[in-house]
Amino acid sequence: MGGMRTLSLVFRPAAPEDAPLLHQVYQASPGYFALIGMERPTLEDVARDLATLEKDHRRRAFLIFQEAEAVGYLDYKLHYPEAEDATLSLLLIREDRQGQGLGRRALAHLVEHLAGVERLYAVVYGNNARAIAFFKAQGFRHVKDGGPALSWYVRELKAGP
8 A cells, every 4th residue: 555645635515417427426325324313315305405505605514525536515504503504414424435534534625615704603403422532523513402403512613703
């Protein structure tokens, strides 16, 4: 094996026609849906969800590619809960590609591009010890629990000009 080669990640805004790609990412992540106690979404569910993106102007969703392969999905909301905040509702890396630093790189990319945001919240569903450990390692701290299956984490950002 040679040195570590870092393949660049490409973030492409998700559109309704990306439903099959996002569905593949979900299909390759059965553990996540089992953990949150949900069935894996059908292609129709995914298409429906992506169609709602155009109606919510605060919501942003990106497919994450490594070379030509969709390896993850990033879904967040700007100006939520407060004007200077953003909330990450899903950062999912396909299970066969986890543990390679892709989630950390995706989060770093997001933080770099959140101009004017002072706080980034992350919502963790279910008893997801791995997600909690991930967010704590990335500088988030627990804020509150929003019911038995939901907890909120926050990281202060330096709001740039």
